[in-house]
Amino acid sequence: MSIFTGSCLCGSVNYKSNSDPLVIQNCHCDQCKKATGSVYLTNLFIKEENFEITGEVNNYTHLSDAGNNMTKYFCPKCGSQVFGKNSGRPGIITIRAGTVNEKDIIKPIRNLFLKSKVPSTPISSNLEACEGMPLN
Numbered sequence: 001m002s003i004f005t006g007s008c009l010c011g012s013v014n015y016k017s018n019s020d021p022l023v024i025q026n027c028h029c030d031q032c033k034k035a036t037g038s039v040y041l042t043n044l045f046i047k048e049e050n051f052e053i054t055g056e057v058n059n060y061t062h063l064s065d066a067g068n069n070m071t072k073y074f075c076p077k078c079g080s081q082v083f084g085k086n087s088g089r090p091g092i093i094t095i096r097a098g099t100v101n102e103k104d105i106i107k108p109i110r111n112l113f114l115k116s117k118v119p120s121t122p123i124s125s126n127l128e129a130c131e132g133m134p135l136n
């Protein structure tokens with residue numbers, strides 16, 4: 001049974017998750033800004049084994065500040081970034097919240113890399129605040 005579903009802008013890439021997100025968080029780092037074209041990125045973390053995808057994706061890999069391989073997967077037709085992987089977190093994928101169809105499930109618990117945030121971005125005081133990446 002799928003818990004939530006999503007797609008890219010053009011609809012060529014579709015996915016479903018068979019589990020609830022493990023955690024949802026907002027990242028304000030400069031790499032997420034450039035990669036998404038948005039002032040911050042909301043990610044849903046799930047185990048890769050619970051993820052089913054149809055349609056072709058391309059990918060791009062770069063190094064994180066911590067030295068891990070960060071791979072972004074995107075639709076080759078419309079360019080929507082759909083999910084990512086981090087070599088430092090094997091077996092986990094991060095789904096881009098803007099691609100999720102069930103909007104009500106998107107409830108971030110923390111903001112990461114607030115030191116890099118765009119000054120005009122509003123920050124909820126109800127969420128855990130991290131200047132960088134928390135140790136967990």
Ligand SMILES: [Zn+2]
Nearest residue numbers: 008010075078
């Ligand atoms: Zn597409």
Ligand SMILES: [Zn+2]
Nearest residue numbers: 027028029032
């Ligand atoms: Zn980031």
